[in-house]
Amino acid sequence: KQEVTQIPAALSVPEGENLVLNCSFTDSAIYNLQWFRQDPGKGLTSLLLIQSSQREQTSGRLNASLDKSSGRSTLYIAASQPGDSATYLCAVANFNKFYFGSGTKLNVKP
């Protein structure tokens, strides 16, 4: 069964810092990997989706990479801002099943 792990569980950084969030998964036969952002009391907002045939995706200050063979993905956030404070979750799709990590809670201090 697929297991998704996110490290660290929580991260606090000063504004302006570049940072990396990690996601690992045990079964490399994935369909795609998606990064989400969850604000308190809200649903999930999709940030980036990487198909299994892709190595990375970029959107603004966000860059997500995927290494299927090693079962890893990273989300890079450049020049972090207080508005980036949220919980970030990764999810992998094994054809018709979806597995989520428990998230990394990010706090960007002004």
Add this chain to the structure above:
Amino acid sequence: DTAVSQTPKYLVTQMGNDKSIKCEQNLGHDTMYWYKQDSKKFLKIMFSYNNKELIINETVPNRFSPKSPDKAHLNLHINSLELGDSAVYFCASSQDHYSNQPQHFGDGTRLSIL
């Protein structure tokens, strides 16, 4: 314009009651999902419907019954509520079940069982 909307946002009820949560999406998507997020923030898929047909039915007690009257709606009915059912329930949708399109989530329904 809310893409995926759930009602109610909060639901507080007694153990043993029956309750329903409604979900509607206006994105024209074919696939809808129900997820449960527990107190430790783990999100776990419960059900998935593609064009009103059940695709995924994870190990969920049969007290939980999804109903999809049309592909824009996926409601969740829960019978004989138990304390362990307290969680946040999220509805989501995607273009279809087999494409590489992102899922869109509603804001969740916080269910509290007294």
